[in-house]
Amino acid sequence: MAEGGGPGGESLLFLTDEQLRKGIEAMFFAYRGFTADPDRILQEYGYGRAHHRAIHFINRSPGTTVNNLLSILGVTKQSLNRVLRALIEDGLVESVVGTRDKRERHLYLTEAGATLERELSDAQRARMRAAYRQAGPEAVTGFRTVLEAMMDPELHRRFVALKEN
Amino acid sequence: MAEGGGPGGESLLFLTDEQLRKGIEAMFFAYRGFTADPDRILQEYGYGRAHHRAIHFINRSPGTTVNNLLSILGVTKQSLNRVLRALIEDGLVESVVGTRDKRERHLYLTEAGATLERELSDAQRARMRAAYRQAGPEAVTGFRTVLEAMMDPELHRRFVALKEN
């Protein structure tokens, strides 16, 4: 399994089990930091990460359909429905019957929803910005490159599609 | 909020809200990939991510105490206890009363536990290795730099301490 800088060739030290384990643990700890700030804010409103994710992607693709959201989030419709129902009842999300296809519901953030979205993403971006600034542009490029290579191919396809939106 | 390459100075394009948002979404999608393989294996054994985390850190620091593990994992003792109890009952983890301080329990993986640990970390490392190889050594350095900058200071301290173990 180990893959250290053997006699063979170019330094592949970055692929040793030890290096890989450090990367794995870094992902674990960093993800905790990544979600910490929004989690604190959400708690004040009685929401969880699931609500955050829904709000994020509705803000990002206003008018998206429920099915669309389902495939991006990778959860069941029952799970998403519970979250959406709360957000709609609380007046943060609006559900609009489709005009072309009346079976579809198009989702939009209300003013209140957009306000919460801004609060959440401001906090998360602040953390990200600090990390990016501290690490520098080259590190950021590498960061993004590795993250993209780590995604499931299907999710990466989706991610790339999102970018060009 | 936006911070684009203003008139001021060196290109800070990598700090625009748009770039930050892409980074946030990349973290979200990449973390899914990161946990996907172990999750599949765990399901076969009727375990969840919480069990994986416990097994990982016990393997990494054999003989660690429960309190130690608690502060690394960041959960309550009740939560961890439920997980540990299952692992001990199933014969994957051994709990040894401390010799110096008999209140403490030192945790070790059994043979069976080490086997599962290997299966899990082989899968996770394979994903990591593929991503690292695809991205290249420089990207990996940047990846690690940004992740470390993203951690809470307290967690980063812990992470650094773990490395030199």
Add this chain to the structure above:
DNA sequence: AGTTTAAGTCAGCCTTGTTGACATTCCAAG
């Protein structure tokens, strides 16, 4: 007309987190 699709709903289950209360054990300080 019949089938498929989008969405929603109800019921129930599991994992994994949380609090709070309480028992046990045992080190260490008075």
Add this chain to the structure above:
DNA sequence: CTTGGAATGTCAACAAGGCTGACTTAAACT
């Protein structure tokens, strides 16, 4: 030696947020 506090464990109850399965409604497609 006694007592206070620390480390551990356990019980009970609860919540979020996943899941499956079954079923309805409405609209669209064929």
